[in-house]
Amino acid sequence: MTVDRSVLQGKVALVTGASSGLGRHFASVLASAGAKVGLAARRTDALQALAADISASGGKAAVTRLDVTDSKSIAAAVAAIESELGPIDVLVNNSGTSVAKGVLEQTEQDWDDVVDVNLKGAFLMATEVARRMRDRGQGGSIINIESILSFRQAGHVAPYAASKAGLTQLTRTMALELARNGVRVNGIAPGYFATEINQGFFDTEPGQALIRRIPQRRVGQYEDLDGPLLLLASDASRYMTGSTLVVDGGHLCSSL
Ligand SMILES: NC(=O)c1ccc[n+]([C@@H]2O[C@H](COP(=O)([O-])OP(=O)(O)OC[C@H]3O[C@@H](n4cnc5c(N)ncnc54)[C@H](O)[C@@H]3O)[C@@H](O)[C@H]2O)c1
Known part of the structure; x- marks a missing residue:
């Protein structure tokens, strides 16, 4: 999709797991829509390369190291981005991880590894940024990256599905409490997209079988998420809070 460069002009966005x-x-x-973008993750070398790409296309980005399981790391990362780019208007709470094993094989450590990033990490990030938004009184938009596994089940992803269902409820409860502060909290629930989190899966027979169950018969292309992302990040969604936009080629409404 062609992005209107003025949609997010003057806004500062922070993306975790960038x-x-x-x-x-x-x-x-977000950068091509005019936002100044904070790039946060544990792998800062990859972030530096992305920041260089963004500035080569005329945008502005700042890089910070972030581990979302560590509240001190979160506080430092948010402060670093705000001092470099200005107050954050948009948070994309994107960091996520999964451990693929049968439920009886999942260990306590596996559970903690997944839930600490996907649910506790998202909570710590969202509250750190929302507190600043509330204190400034200018509002803002928080976008949690949920999953269709918030709503339906699949094998071998019990901690992941439980954490994403929890994140969907966190979206709604934060939306309820923060509406009076002008802070909107919404979610995007992607269906299946080929990334590191599911590397190689779509080349396997179970992966191909899964694609045949998607009504549109394909996995998502990253660009399929652009419209929902820009809608929720911009004032075009000013009367939306507590919503989750499902972007899945119809997967959630597949036939039983
Ligand atoms: N790919 C899909 O099919 C799909 C579907 C639904 C939801 N999602 C969600 O989309 C988001 C992005 O996932 P992706 O598919 O791009 O996979 P990915 O593995 O490429 O991205 C996950 C990102 O989270 C970061 N991360 C993990 N632990 C972290 C930590 N402790 N601190 C900071 N960052 C951390 C990783 O470094 C990585 O950059 C995740 O929340 C994922 O659950 C993905």
């Missing part, structure tokens, strides 16, 4: 996959793409799209 070093790869969907997060990298979200950061580029």
